[in-house]
Amino acid sequence: MSDPPFEVDPGPVQPSAAHPPVPDSGGKSAEHRRGPARWLAWLTRIERDLAQIGTEPDPRNTFANERTFLAWNRTALALIAAGLAAAQFLNFNLHGLRLIIAVPLIVLGGALALASYSHWQDSERAMRLRRPLRYSWMPLVLTGGIVVIALGGAILAVVDRLLQ
Amino acid sequence: MSARGSQRSAAERGAEAGHKPPGLARDRTALAWTRSALNMAGSGVLIARAAFTANLDALGVASAIAMAIMALLIWSHGQTIYRQRGVAGTFPYHQPGALRLLTVATVLTAMVAILVTVAI
Numbered sequence: 001m002s003d004p005p006f007e008v009d010p011g012p013v014q015p016s017a018a019h020p021p022v023p024d025s026g027g028k029s030a031e032h033r034r035g036p037a038r039w040l041a042w043l044t045r046i047e048r049d050l051a052q053i054g055t056e057p058d059p060r061n062t063f064a065n066e067r068t069f070l071a072w073n074r075t076a077l078a079l080i081a082a083g084l085a086a087a088q089f090l091n092f093n094l095h096g097l098r099l100i101i102a103v104p105l106i107v108l109g110g111a112l113a114l115a116s117y118s119h120w121q122d123s124e125r126a127m128r129l130r131r132p133l134r135y136s137w138m139p140l141v142l143t144g145g146i147v148v149i150a151l152g153g154a155i156l157a158v159v160d161r162l163l164q
Numbered sequence: 165m166s167a168r169g170s171q172r173s174a175a176e177r178g179a180e181a182g183h184k185p186p187g188l189a190r191d192r193t194a195l196a197w198t199r200s201a202l203n204m205a206g207s208g209v210l211i212a213r214a215a216f217t218a219n220l221d222a223l224g225v226a227s228a229i230a231m232a233i234m235a236l237l238i239w240s241h242g243q244t245i246y247r248q249r250g251v252a253g254t255f256p257y258h259q260p261g262a263l264r265l266l267t268v269a270t271v272l273t274a275m276v277a278i279l280v281t282v283a284i
Contacts, residue, residue: 074200102281110275114271
């Protein structure tokens with residue numbers, strides 16, 4: 001008796017006449033759950049939705065997309081840490097002035113953390129559909145934000161000195 | 165040959181799907197997860213220190229514990245998917261749930277950071 005032949009994974013089924021798109025029953029049942037269960041169902045539903053789009057890209061691309069997200073997340077945490085450091089170690093005569101440096105740094109970090117997820121999702125969808133990746137506005141916002149905060153810090157330092 | 169048909173490696177499955185061998189991409193990704201975990205743990209220390217400076221001791225202890233747990237979760241997730249991606253080859257490879265959780269944790273960190281900053 002010979003071994004059965006290799007099973008080849010067909011991958012996600014593309015919607016077609018033979019395979020119409022599956023109605024999303026998972027989303028509806030999630031509505032009836034409450035509390036953490038509903039939140040978890042929401043998390044997993046997104047995962048399934050993405051998996052049903054297009055075809056699996058080369059894993060190297062998926063991994064690279066994930067590393068890019070993680071790098072943006074670390075950048076966001078670094079900005080938050082910089083804001084905390086500014087709040088503690090800046091020594092202006094006018095005590096409230098350090099908030100003008102610290103709070104924008106932290107807000108920039110939080111915004112980039114949110115944006116990096118949506119950019120990851122956009123890129124993952126584009127790769128699964130074999131479409132070109134979209135340009136991200138995040139590097140521009142990061143650069144602009146750091147320049148503005150640095151200039152603001154320099155001006156504040158001079159003004160604080162002159163008012164002394 | 166097909167006796168281990170259900171145990172095929174990710175490389176074998178990838179070859180069937182027309183993918184090139186991933187090389188060290190899997191290792192680079194695992195290291196990125198480790199760096200993220202260390203970053204989260206370090207941020208936890210900074211938040212706690214700032215909260216103590218602002219006399220918000222309870223908030224400092226709570227965020228330090230929460231972020232230490234988060235760092236452990238991130239690290240263990242990195243290890244888990246490193247193994248999964250090497251052996252099981254279960255498509256899809258992407259993990260939106262973990263990325264979402266990390267994003268939520270980072271935004272919460274920013275909120276606590278603003279609170280502490282204003283209170284100092």
